[in-house]
Amino acid sequence: MWAMVLNNLRTPLEWTELPDRQPTSGQIRVNVTACGVCRTDLHVVDGELPDPRAPIIPGHEIVGRIDAIGAGVKGLTIGERVGIPWLGHTCGICPYCSVNRENLCDHPVFTGYTRDGGFATATIADARFAFPLGEAGRDVSLAPLLCAGLIGWRSLTMAGSGRKIGLYGFGAAAHILTQVARHQGRSVFAFTRPGDVATQSFARTLGATWAGGSEEMPPEPLDAAIIFATVGDLVPLALKAVRKGGRVVCAGIHMNDIPSFPYALLWEERQLLSVANLTRQDGIDFLRQTPKMDIVTHTTTYPLKNANQALADLRAGLFDGAAVLVP
Ligand SMILES: [Zn+2]
Ligand SMILES: [Zn+2]
Numbered sequence: 355m356w357a358m359v360l361n362n363l364r365t366p367l368e369w370t371e372l373p374d375r376q377p378t379s380g381q382i383r384v385n386v387t388a389c390g391v392c393r394t395d396l397h398v399v400d401g402e403l404p405d406p407r408a409p410i411i412p413g414h415e416i417v418g419r420i421d422a423i424g425a426g427v428k429g430l431t432i433g434e435r436v437g438i439p440w441l442g443h444t445c446g447i448c449p450y451c452s453v454n455r456e457n458l459c460d461h462p463v464f465t466g467y468t469r470d471g472g473f474a475t476a477t478i479a480d481a482r483f484a485f486p487l488g489e490a491g492r493d494v495s496l497a498p499l500l501c502a503g504l505i506g507w508r509s510l511t512m513a514g515s516g517r518k519i520g521l522y523g524f525g526a527a528a529h530i531l532t533q534v535a536r537h538q539g540r541s542v543f544a545f546t547r548p549g550d551v552a553t554q555s556f557a558r559t560l561g562a563t564w565a566g567g568s569e570e571m572p573p574e575p576l577d578a579a580i581i582f583a584t585v586g587d588l589v590p591l592a593l594k595a596v597r598k599g600g601r602v603v604c605a606g607i608h609m610n611d612i613p614s615f616p617y618a619l620l621w622e623e624r625q626l627l628s629v630a631n632l633t634r635q636d637g638i639d640f641l642r643q644t645p646k647m648d649i650v651t652h653t654t655t656y657p658l659k660n661a662n663q664a665l666a667d668l669r670a671g672l673f674d675g676a677a678v679l680v681p
Pocket of ligand 1: 444448449458461
C-alpha cells in the first residue's frame with residue numbers, strides 16, 4: 355500500500371510505500387476510494403492536539419470497499435462500500451461508554467490521529483465503527499459527510515430545535531449543515547471572514563437567508579449559533595447574536611483562546627457548550643437521513659499524492675466546500 359505519512363510534526367507528509375496490512379480479529383481492510391480533508395487534519399499535522407503521534411497517516415473521512423475481513427466480523431461483506439469516521443474505537447466499559455456517551459470515552463482511538471487513517475490506498479478499521487454506505491451517491495461526494503456532515507449534525511442536534519441558526523465559519527461542515535437545516539425548515543444565517551463576499555454568496559446559493567461578516571450582527575436575534583471556525587473571538591460575538599435562552603455551540607476540536615467578555619452576554623440563560631467527536635448512533639441517524647435530504651457536497655478533488663497541497667489550500671481558504679483526496 356501507499357500512503358501520505360506524517361513522519362514529523364510541522365513537516366510535509368511524505369509519499370511512502372508500506373507493507374500491506376492484514377486485518378486482525380474484529381477488523382476490516384478497506385481499499386480507499388476517497389478521503390476527505392478536514393480542518394482536524396491540519397491540527398494533527400500542526401501538532402495542535404494533545405499527545406500528537408508520528409509517524410501517522412492522517413485522514414478520517416474515508417470511503418472505500420472492504421477487501422479483507424478479520425475473524426469474528428459480522429454483517430459486513432467483501433466488496434461492500436463503507437465509511438470510516440473519526441471515532442475509530444471505544445472501550446465500551448468506561449463511565450461514558452456505559453451511558454451511551456461513547457463520544458466522550460476515556461480510552462478512545464481516533465482515525466488519522468491515534469490510528470492510521472485514510473490518506474492511503476488502504477486502511478484497517480474496527481468493523482464495529484464502520485458505516486455501511488449502500489450504493490447511492492458517489493464516493494467523493496459522500497466522503498465529507500463522514501466528519502464535516504456528522505459533526506455538523508451532532509452540533510445542530512445540540513443547538514436545539516430553534517428555527518434561526520447562525521453558522522460561524524462557512525467551510526465544509528457549514529456548507530453541508532446549511533442544506534440539512536433548510537431541509538428541516540430552519541433559517542440559516544451564515545457568518546464568514548469579514549469581506550469574504552465570495553463565500554457569502556456561496557452560502558446564499560445553498561439557501562442561507564442572510565450572509566455577512568463575522569463581526570456583523572444578524573438582522574434578527576438567533577435561536578442558536580454554531581461556531582466551526584477556530585477563532586475564539588467569535589464566542590462573544592455569537593453570544594451577542596443569540597436571543598435570551600439561546601445557545602452557542604463550539605463545534606471544533608481546537609480553538610484559540612476566548613477573550614474575556616461581559617457577563618451580560620451570557621446572562622438571561624444563554625448557554626455556551628462544545629461538541630466533541632461523535633457516537634455511532636449519530637452516524638446511523640445522519641446517514642439514514644442523508645439520501646432523503648438531497649445534499650449536494652461541493653468538492654475539490656486532489657490526487658492522494660497531493661495531500662500537502664490540499665492541506666495548504668484548506669489553510670488558505672482557497673476553495674468552497676470540501677477537499678477530497680482520491681488515490
Ligand atoms: Zn469508553
Ligand atoms: Zn474531521
